[in-house]
Amino acid sequence: MLVVFTSSWWALVLRGILALLFGVLAFLWPHITLTALVFLFGAYALVDGVFSIIAGIKTHAENKRWWLLLIGGVLSIAAGAYAFIVPAMTAFILLVLIAAWAIVTGAFQVAAAIQLRKHIRGEWLLALSGIISILFGAALLYNPVAGALAVVWLIGAYAVMDGILLLAFGIKLRGLVRSLPQVVPTAV
Numbered sequence: 001m002l003v004v005f006t007s008s009w010w011a012l013v014l015r016g017i018l019a020l021l022f023g024v025l026a027f028l029w030p031h032i033t034l035t036a037l038v039f040l041f042g043a044y045a046l047v048d049g050v051f052s053i054i055a056g057i058k059t060h061a062e063n064k065r066w067w068l069l070l071i072g073g074v075l076s077i078a079a080g081a082y083a084f085i086v087p088a089m090t091a092f093i094l095l096v097l098i099a100a101w102a103i104v105t106g107a108f109q110v111a112a113a114i115q116l117r118k119h120i121r122g123e124w125l126l127a128l129s130g131i132i133s134i135l136f137g138a139a140l141l142y143n144p145v146a147g148a149l150a151v152v153w154l155i156g157a158y159a160v161m162d163g164i165l166l167l168a169f170g171i172k173l174r175g176l177v178r179s180l181p182q183v184v185p186t187a188v
Contacts, residue, residue: 016167026156106133
């Protein structure tokens with residue numbers, strides 16, 4: 001599992017940057033239309049899913065739980081594709097979709113952090129990112145009829161926090177790769 005994350009630290013950094021951009025856009029345009037929000041979420045979920053699948057496939061030989069990354073990636077891509085296919089969905093359906101995606105993604109992040117705790121320090125950043133995702137999803141399910149503006153701000157805050165944590169964890173892993181080059185297998 002350590003090889004998965006250390007060899008793909010850049011993917012976590014990229015995911016963090018994309019989450020930050022998504023969150024900033026949500027704050028800059030609080031009166032964003034539902035269709036625009038659907039497309040922003042769809043693009044983010046698609047990219048997130050692709051990187052999760054790449055990480056899972058890349059490490060299937062070294063990691064017996066590589067399929068967790070693969071499942072998370074497939075679910076993320078499915079959520080993103082659905083957002084593009086049905087852009088006129090109601091706010092309620094969008095909230096349930098985002099909440100389910102956040103809870104599943106968060107659970108996989110917490111599971112990965114638990115596996116990494118024996119190998120590196122700072123895995124708590126990934127665990128905290130997962131916990132925030134789970135809490136975000138639960139908050140959306142608890143009150144899905146909240147006003148559109150409040151939901152946009154909640155989504156923006158979640159994306160910014162998640163982005164900062166993923167960015168910090170990716171940078172920490174990059175430092176680990178530099179300090180322990182024997183951890184990452186050489187390129188073939």
